[in-house]
Amino acid sequence: MKFAIIAHDQKKEALVSFIKQHIDEFSRHELFATGTTGLRVSEQTGLHVHRFNSGPLGGDQEIGALVANKEIDAIFFFRDPLTAQPHEPDVSALLRLSDVYDVPLATNEGSAGAIISYYESLGD
Template sequence: MTDQTLRLALVAHDQRKDDLVAWARHHEPLLRDAQIVATGTTGGRLQDALPDLSIRRLKSGPLGGDQQIGAMIAEGALDALIFFTDPLSPMPHDVDVKALTRLATVYDLPMACSQSTATLVLEGLSRAEGA
């Protein structure tokens, strides 16, 4: 991380949005001081459920939000990507998901696709931030 404020991207496929909101609600104390960006609908759901969080809504994933997050990864503007994917549903914008995965790997950005890994990433970064 480049400063003391944790910078996170939160994204979820339609069938996983409720899971992401529940995860964020559970971890609200750690997310309260973070700068969060989220794709359109996901960001709206998070804002409605957790109005005290600082959430910048981007475009919807298929309409360019995934690319906006990809650009932020390439610019070093994020500390982690939390992307709750739905591996059981076909995605028309699957290439965008693969691009985010590729960029996170190329730029060595922590990326979590499930609740357990998201918790590990968030708690690990939060401990590093406080160190």
């Protein structure tokens, strides 16, 4: 399976922490991330992460292209709902694509827990 992992600046540590809690499951999947998020996840977990540009520089759109080509199975996008994002149209487009192509999308730890529990239940 292929997972996209993205986090706004104020949520990066929460995403890294979540991945560490579920390291066994994340290590079984191919990971794709926006630039800084991917770097932090890779450095702090040792997992291999395919990195794209940072979100404001087109990384959200690059991941969106994978979604549109049915190459992503789930998205873990820890969003910061209290901070305005200069690339909000790109974020909205990615969220829309997840709906269009029926790709599970977690925008917070609660929904991420439900999605990762599903994949853990599938086993190898």
